[in-house]
Amino acid sequence: MRILVVGAGIIGAALADRLAGQDEVTLVEAEAPGAGTSGTSYAWFNANDPADPSYHRFRTAALSTWRDLAAGFGDPAWYRPVGNTIWADADDAKSRLADRVARLAGLGYAAELIDPGRLRELEPHVRVPRDALVAHYAGEGYVHGGSAARALTERARESGAVLVTGHRAVRLNTEGERVTGVRLDDGRDLDADLTICAAGRHSPALLATAGVVLPLVDPSEPGSAAPCLVATTSAAPGVVNGLVHAPGLSTRPAEDGGLVLEADDLDAGVDESASPALMEAVGAELLARARVLIPGLTADLVQIRRCVRPLPLDGYPLIGSQRPGLYTAVTHSGITLGPHLAVLIDQEIHGRTSPALDAYRPDRAAS
Secondary structure, three states, X not given: OEEXXXXXXXXXXXXXXXXXXXXXXXXXXXXXXXXXXXXXXXXXXXXXXXXXHHHHHHHHHHHHHHHHHHHHOOOOOOEEOOOEEEEEOOHHHHHHHHHHHHHHHXXXXXXXXXXXXXXXXXXXXXXXXXXXXXEEEOOOEEEOXXXXXXXXXXXXXXXXXXXXXXXXXXXXXXXXXXXXXXXXXXXXXXXXXXXXXXXXXHHHHHHHOOOOOOOEOOOOOOOOOOEEEEEEEOOXXXXXXXXXXXXXXXXXXXXXXXXXXXXXXXXXXXXXXXXXXXXXXXXXXXXXXXXXXXXXOOOOEEEEEEEEOOOEOOOOOEEEEXXXXXXXXXXXXXXXXXXXXXXXXXXXXXXXXXXXXXXXXXOHXXX
């Protein structure tokens, strides 16, 4: 089968890697593999929300798929299953955290409350209030998304996939109701038996060229929740060992030895109209918070990036056929779910049922 995958973020790269060798795969990427959201996001893989047990199980299965995938690469440096430490210091937040840990533990997830001694073993350099309630999720971690996407893409190429970079797919080509491929921004047409749209935030615009609607949060709307700001610092080796989620700041090690910084409460104003001055101010606040969290931190900011996340309106993945010859694979949780989705989509497009995807079809809002 001739399969055209649009988008070489973590989902598209994992799909190309999975399908190459058994199908004739072409992977189209406007920039470079992992250069978009996958390479700029906080990139935390987890299944630590018990609110929807079915979706929790889906995400837990995805963590297992990540372990298997990484083992096939010889446990690469871009896959970091280092655990996640989180705490709460306000009474209502403590209650919510304790409830979450109890519910997750009841589902068999690696979730526990820890004492100060254990916290010092895990993260000796962070400052935590004496009265904080601290939890640890041992099975979580992060991915260096750009490096992961590049590694998956390279292995796909070694298995025969063709990579087309530097050109954006600007239109879906059709014959009647069937999608037959895409047109690139240089006028070339790429034909396929199946086109898989894994273009993340850019998917609605591409799908609209064939009259197909995808319910994503619009990142261009003022105050949109889709954009966020992620900052990285200069080298700060060893000051943080795993993921740390403190009130007001999330941080983890960066690929080059610095820190990655993000804070949900600072994202509200960082939409596509945000000025460079505003982004610099948010970055400065992130660094100030990091220096409170990690006493003695001397690192400086080296990069401030706007990351635009593909956010389905109801929060759940959008996976499945939308027209003959067209399959869509878009989700907010691409880092967590990407390789697992590739396995399930591979099964489905080759005639094997994937009931785990049934709850996440793109047309569910209309059904």
